[in-house]
């Protein structure tokens with residue numbers, strides 16, 4: 001409110017300085033009602049690409065019950081969005097390339113694609129893994145991109161539930177070296193369980209953590225598997241990563257961080273993994289840079305492995321054969 005009254009106060013001055021600027025320039029053309037209605041670019045079809053305003057957000061509908069959301073890989077720095085003044089601003093390098101390569105590998109080999117939602121804005125402009133206030137910091141164009149990002153994810157989730165009954169969103173990230181310079185080559189898998197919670201033994205973990213405290217409540221409630229089994233048993237996601245040549249945490253080999261740096265899942269994992277209105281799950285994946293996303297060879301090799309990992313995971317926990 002304060003900024004609007006200041007703007008209004010200065011309009012006569014600006015106009016008097018430049019006859020080429022018409023009154024229309026100052027019409028508030030970015031209020032909510034002047035953006036297109038969310039969803040007006042739909043309905044959405046597999047194989048097509050959809051873009052939000054100014055191509056800040058891309059949506060690629062898929063045909064399997066898997067969503068890849070990529071909130072931190074963007075590089076766009078439009079001047080209409082001022083830099084965020086607080087919060088983390090590090091880019092997760094090559095995560096867009098990683099998601100695209102996974103999709104292309106699946107398409108070329110199995111004629112399937114995951115649903116993909118990409119934030120192309122650099123994190124200095126909009127952080128698509130925070131609540132709206134911290135994500136967009138009051139910039140209307142960043143807020144619009146935030147709304148589009150989540151609208152597309154919600155549409156994908158709706159589509160998946162209609163067609164498959166359940167599914168998983170993987171929120172794709174990258175972690176850098178630890179503060180002491182040590183590079184942890186494990187993929188950190190986030191189910192909203194903290195390092196301290198994971199430090200418990202299996203028995204205590206299964207007693208102390210309710211399925212609804214995790215982002216995979218739907219998997220836990222619809223199967224006979226115990227939490228410890230799903231997150232670090234032999235068929236857990238982390239152990240499947242290990243099976244296909246990539247170390248991961250948690251897994252049967254690395255059951256807990258044991259005090260090391262670890263990310264347990266952020267805003268997107270919470271929003272899409274804990275909503276009891278939907279039979280849906282969310283898992284945050286924090287990939288190391290070396291061996292997975294440092295160059296196209298690494299990316300291609302990982303895309304193949306990841307396809308096998310999620311194939312086996314869906315067989316085990318959903319009895320769904322992706323390919």
Ligand SMILES: [Zn+2]
Nearest residue numbers: 072092173174
């Ligand atoms: Zn990230």
